[in-house]
Amino acid sequence: MSFYITSLIAIVATIMVITRYNMIHALLYLVVSFLAVAVIFFMLGAPFMAALEVIIYAGAIVVLIIFVIMMLNLKEESVEQERKWFSKNIWIGPGILSFILLGELVYILVSSGTMPLGSTMVDAKAVGISLYGPYIIGVELSGLLLMAGIVGAYHLGRQRRKVVHRFLERAEE
Amino acid sequence: MLSLLWLIPTLPFLGALILILTGSRIPQRVAARIGCGSIGLSAAITALVGYDFLATGQASYKFTAWTWFHVDGLSPGVTFYLDSLSLVFIFVITFVGFLIHIYSTEFMQTDEGFARFFAYLNLFVCAMLILVLADNLVLLYLGWEGVGLCSYLLIGFWYSEEKNGYAARKAFIITRVGDTAMAIGLFVLFSVFHTLNIQDILVQAPQVWTIGASSAVLVGFLLLGGAVGKSAQLPLQTWLPDAMAGPSPVSALIHAATMVTAGVYLITRMHGIYELAPLAQQWVGIIGAVTLLLAGCSALTQYDLKRVLAYSTISQIGYMFLALGVGAWSAAIFHFMIHAFFKALLFLSAGAVIMALHHEHDMFRMGGLRKKLPVIYYTFLIGAASLAALPFITAGFYSKDQILWLAWAGERGNLWFFIAALTGAFITAMYTFRMVFVTFFGEAKTHISHRPGKRMTIPLVILAVLSLIGGFIELPHTLGHVTLFSNILSPLLPAVPLREGVESTEWTLQLIAAAFSLGGIYIAYIFYIQQPKLADDLQSATRGVHQFWFRGWDLDALYDFVFVRPFVYLSKWNKGDVIDRFYTLLVRLTEYFNETFVRTQNGILRWYIMSIVAGAILIITISLFIQP
Amino acid sequence: MKTLPIESGLLLAGVLFTLGLISVLIRRNIIFMLISVEIMLNAAGLAFIMAGSRWVQADGQVMFIFILTMAAAEVSVGLALILQIYHQLKTLDSDAADKMHG
Numbered sequence: 091m092s093f094y095i096t097s098l099i100a101i102v103a104t105i106m107v108i109t110r111y112n113m114i115h116a117l118l119y120l121v122v123s124f125l126a127v128a129v130i131f132f133m134l135g136a137p138f139m140a141a142l143e144v145i146i147y148a149g150a151i152v153v154l155i156i157f158v159i160m161m162l163n164l165k166e167e168s169v170e171q172e173r174k175w176f177s178k179n180i181w182i183g184p185g186i187l188s189f190i191l192l193g194e195l196v197y198i199l200v201s202s203g204t205m206p207l208g209s210t211m212v213d214a215k216a217v218g219i220s221l222y223g224p225y226i227i228g229v230e231l232s233g234l235l236l237m238a239g240i241v242g243a244y245h246l247g248r249q250r251r252k253v254v255h256r257f258l259e260r261a262e263e
Numbered sequence: 264m265l266s267l268l269w270l271i272p273t274l275p276f277l278g279a280l281i282l283i284l285t286g287s288r289i290p291q292r293v294a295a296r297i298g299c300g301s302i303g304l305s306a307a308i309t310a311l312v313g314y315d316f317l318a319t320g321q322a323s324y325k326f327t328a329w330t331w332f333h334v335d336g337l338s339p340g341v342t343f344y345l346d347s348l349s350l351v352f353i354f355v356i357t358f359v360g361f362l363i364h365i366y367s368t369e370f371m372q373t374d375e376g377f378a379r380f381f382a383y384l385n386l387f388v389c390a391m392l393i394l395v396l397a398d399n400l401v402l403l404y405l406g407w408e409g410v411g412l413c414s415y416l417l418i419g420f421w422y423s424e425e426k427n428g429y430a431a432r433k434a435f436i437i438t439r440v441g442d443t444a445m446a447i448g449l450f451v452l453f454s455v456f457h458t459l460n461i462q463d464i465l466v467q468a469p470q471v472w473t474i475g476a477s478s479a480v481l482v483g484f485l486l487l488g489g490a491v492g493k494s495a496q497l498p499l500q501t502w503l504p505d506a507m508a509g510p511s512p513v514s515a516l517i518h519a520a521t522m523v524t525a526g527v528y529l530i531t532r533m534h535g536i537y538e539l540a541p542l543a544q545q546w547v548g549i550i551g552a553v554t555l556l557l558a559g560c561s562a563l564t565q566y567d568l569k570r571v572l573a574y575s576t577i578s579q580i581g582y583m584f585l586a587l588g589v590g591a592w593s594a595a596i597f598h599f600m601i602h603a604f605f606k607a608l609l610f611l612s613a614g615a616v617i618m619a620l621h622h623e624h625d626m627f628r629m630g631g632l633r634k635k636l637p638v639i640y641y642t643f644l645i646g647a648a649s650l651a652a653l654p655f656i657t658a659g660f661y662s663k664d665q666i667l668w669l670a671w672a673g674e675r676g677n678l679w680f681f682i683a684a685l686t687g688a689f690i691t692a693m694y695t696f697r698m699v700f701v702t703f704f705g706e707a708k709t710h711i712s713h714r715p716g717k718r719m720t721i722p723l724v725i726l727a728v729l730s731l732i733g734g735f736i737e738l739p740h741t742l743g744h745v746t747l748f749s750n751i752l753s754p755l756l757p758a759v760p761l762r763e764g765v766e767s768t769e770w771t772l773q774l775i776a777a778a779f780s781l782g783g784i785y786i787a788y789i790f791y792i793q794q795p796k797l798a799d800d801l802q803s804a805t806r807g808v809h810q811f812w813f814r815g816w817d818l819d820a821l822y823d824f825v826f827v828r829p830f831v832y833l834s835k836w837n838k839g840d841v842i843d844r845f846y847t848l849l850v851r852l853t854e855y856f857n858e859t860f861v862r863t864q865n866g867i868l869r870w871y872i873m874s875i876v877a878g879a880i881l882i883i884t885i886s887l888f889i890q891p
Numbered sequence: 892m893k894t895l896p897i898e899s900g901l902l903l904a905g906v907l908f909t910l911g912l913i914s915v916l917i918r919r920n921i922i923f924m925l926i927s928v929e930i931m932l933n934a935a936g937l938a939f940i941m942a943g944s945r946w947v948q949a950d951g952q953v954m955f956i957f958i959l960t961m962a963a964a965e966v967s968v969g970l971a972l973i974l975q976i977y978h979q980l981k982t983l984d985s986d987a988a989d990k991m992h993g
Contacts, residue, residue, distance in 0.1 A: 093895055093899070093900075094899075097899075097903045100903070100907065101903070101906055101907070101910070104907055104910045104911070104930060105910065107914070107926065107930065108910060108913065108914040108917075108927070113920075113922055113923070116923065116926060117926065120926060120929070120930070123930070123933075124933065127907075127933060127937055130900075130903075130937065131937075131940055134900075134940055134941060134944040135944050136940050136943070136944065136951075136952050136955075138952070139940055139952050139955055139956075142955075142956070142959060143933075143936075143959075146959050146963060147929075147933065147959065147962070150963065151929060151962065151963060151966050154966060154967065154970060155922065155925065155926065155966065155970065158922075158970045158973065158974065159922065161974070162974070162977055162983075164983075171920075172920065175918075175919045175920070176917075180917050181913075181917065183916070184912070184913050184916030184917050185913060187912075187916070188909045188910075188912045188913045188916070189909070191909060191912065192905060192906065192909040195901075195902075195905040195909075196902065196905070199898045199901055199902060199905070200898070210944075210947050212943065212944070212947060212948070212949055212952060216949045217949045217952045217953060217956075219949070220948075220949035220950065220952075220953050221949075221953055221956070225953050228953070228957055232956075232957060232960040232961075235960060235961060235964050236960060236963070236964055238964065239963070239964030239965070239967050239968055240967070242967075242968045242971065243967040243968050243970070243971040244971075246968065246971040246972055246974075246975060247970075247971035247974050247975070249974075249975075249978060
């Protein structure tokens with residue numbers, strides 16, 4: 091029962107994320123969606139994952155996005171721009187495609203037999219043993235990936251400030 | 264000595280090769296020495312080989328260098344075959360060729376393409392020698408094509424002037440028509456005899472064909488077609504007057520002495536076939552007779568010195584064809600040899616005159632050269648006398664007389680041939696001495712700018728001597744009956760059987776022929792020396808006929824109308840090139856598809872994502888609903 | 892806990908994924924596209940957890956950790972790129988970056 095309520099909250103929050111004009115509003119709804127998914131994780135017997143979801147997804151990633159939005163220093167007109175880009179017509183094509191996809195997913199699910207879903211807890215210890223056992227290579231690769239992410243983000247985000255004479259600065263503006 | 268036979272065509276070939284490879288880098292003197300030296304050596308070896316051949320009295324000598332190719336029953340060899348007929352030809356080619364080469368060293372000495380000229384000349388001599396020494400028809404065809412190529416290269420030697428290129432192209436294309444007929448003739452011959460070896464064919468021919476067999480006549484006509492092209496007879500004679508665009512030594516060597524006689528050589532060589540095909544042989548004679556009259560009339564109206572000589576060549580080869588047509592093989596070859604001497608002489612001295620008057624070609628603007636250029640005058644006079652067959656003292660008289668006699672008296676001769684030949688002799692004398700009188704007598708209208716030197720005059724003198732005494736090796740019955748020449752040829756070429764009861768008329772006929780040639784000279788004298796106004800009056804009175812003859816009986820216009828115009832029209836109509844459209848259609852189809860598909864690359868990110876999603880849906884659908 | 896059929900869980904994951912997909916296709920703003928990609932990744936991770944819970948194995952959760960790691964790295968690099976795009980093109984319109992058109 092609680093599963094259905096939580097899933098409903100997740101879906102509603104996601105729909106709100108999709109349809110907002112203001113970025114910050116969308117992000118806040120996104121946090122709500124993530125929290126709901128974390129609750130579902132907990133219900134499924136993966137408490138560590140729930141914690142990770144909140145910490146990393148809702149805590150780090152969304153905050154990072156908010157920082158960048160603040161750095162861009164967008165004005166009011168961005169909201170107006172969003173409104174302008176959002177017409178009724180653009181929902182048609184993507185809507186059709188996505189619903190076909192969803193339909194096929196539903197078809198796949200329905201045509202296979204039902205299976206019960208237990209909620210025995212698989213705790214962090216089992217996950218840790220699995221990670222550093224058979225999946226040790228994945229761990230190393232994730233380390234590499236994060237390293238690459240850091241270096242890439244630093245290098246790509248760097249801006250060399252052009253030195254412009256103050257007479258020309260006005261022209262540039 | 265006979266084993267040196269293979270050197271005769273090879274030395275000019277080596278000369279040509281060396282000059283082609285190094286010609287632009289070596290000084291003119293060295294190029295001249297290489298060019299003349301190769302032919303000179305060839306001439307010397309010819310003399311040795313000839314002496315050896317005649318002394319031992321063999322019938323033939325064969326030398327095989329290698330087998331050219333093997334294809335399904337045809338394996339022609341690069342084989343040189345020497346018998347009396349080819350001996351006469353290689354003697355004329357190398358000897359007259361050598362004299363012309365010496366002449367050219369002075370004639371072309373200010374020309375930039377000096378080495379190129381000698382390379383082409385050497386290549387030409389090599390090809391002509393291969394033609395006459397060939398043992399089989401395939402090698403002969405090689406030589407045939409080779410002389411055609413060299414003729415094209417040499418006519419268009421001064422290629423920077425457009426009209427020379429056009430003349431060369433015209434010559435090549437028209438002779439090509441004849442060559443195609445000859446090639447078809449070779450195919451028919453091969454299909455009948457399964458060999459193209461000349462001697463084998465001539466031996467087998469009487470066994471395979473009866474007299475008048477249709478395939479024999481067909482082959483005869485086809486080979487005649489080839490001969491007509493190369494020898495500039497009707498209907499393919501229109502290229503020779505235009506070929507005078509080449510330098511005078513070229514006209515002398517190619518278009519007087521050698522290439523244009525290749526047709527005569529071919530028909531004489533294949534005489535066995537013509538004996539079995541009387542209809543074809545008769546047409547050889549008819550073509551010869553008609554051509555000699557046609558060309559003679561045209562020569563009467565020309566004012567360009569070299570064009571008169573060109574039409575004269577056509578006319579004289581008509582005589583040779585006439586002789587072949589009545590079966591007078593050795594008479595034709597005799598006339599060939601004498602004609603080579605005096606026609607080369609006439610062309611070379613005409614070249615000397617033209618060069619002395621600073622490239623003035625119009626006869627009527629020359630004049631009075633008798634005193635100014637005495638050596639040239641006398642040599643030209645001797646050549647002209649030989650051409651007009653001045654009685655008793657010139658070689659031309661004896662050779663032409665023999666043809667006249669056999670045209671009347673030979674087994675296949677008849678009255679019409681004789682009348683044609685006689686009229687031709689009259690016209691020949693007229694136009695020849697018209698040429699002499701207008702050019703050398705009267706008052707000088709153009710002044711001399713350059714006197715010819717020794718290298719030009721000595722060959723002229725040698726040829727003049729030959730034009731006088733060359734005839735004495737073959738005198739008719741009534742005048743001593745010397746038959747040195749026909750004795751050489753008689754084992755090979757059968758003598759002409761005479762009709763009954765005509766032998767006694769030989770003396771009468773000779774008198775008539777002499778009278779006609781002297782009469783022609785006298786009429787030319789009246790018209791151009793005594794009363795020059797008479798010539799102008801006659802010309803304006805008969806303007807239409809005069810212009811018609813001047814234009815070569817309008818054959819050029821006819822060919823232009825029948826062949827050239829439709830062809831040009833068709834190619835203009837096909838400018839869009841119907842066949843090419845198919846290939847451009849492929850290109851345009853590809854371009855169209857490209858333009859269509861390129862619109863899917865619009866750079867918009869959402870578009871790409873949508874196409875990924877669509878693709879994913881497609882794959883899932885297929886994997887779900889189409890069970891493998 | 893009651894057992895619940897796995898289909899409803901996977902259905903949830905599917906619905907979330909589809910919503911994210913629609914959002915990616917609709918939005919023109921690059922940052923919104925990034926956010927939508929995060930929604931899709933989250934939905935995929937949800938499906939993995941469900942599978943792991945059904946078989947009572949740790950593998951699903953291990954996969955989710957990897958997905959999480961990847962999403963973090965991707966977001967940081969993506970945001971750096973978005974900063975560069977904003978500085979070059981002075982706009983956040985994804986249609987403005989169409990120089991690679993044919």
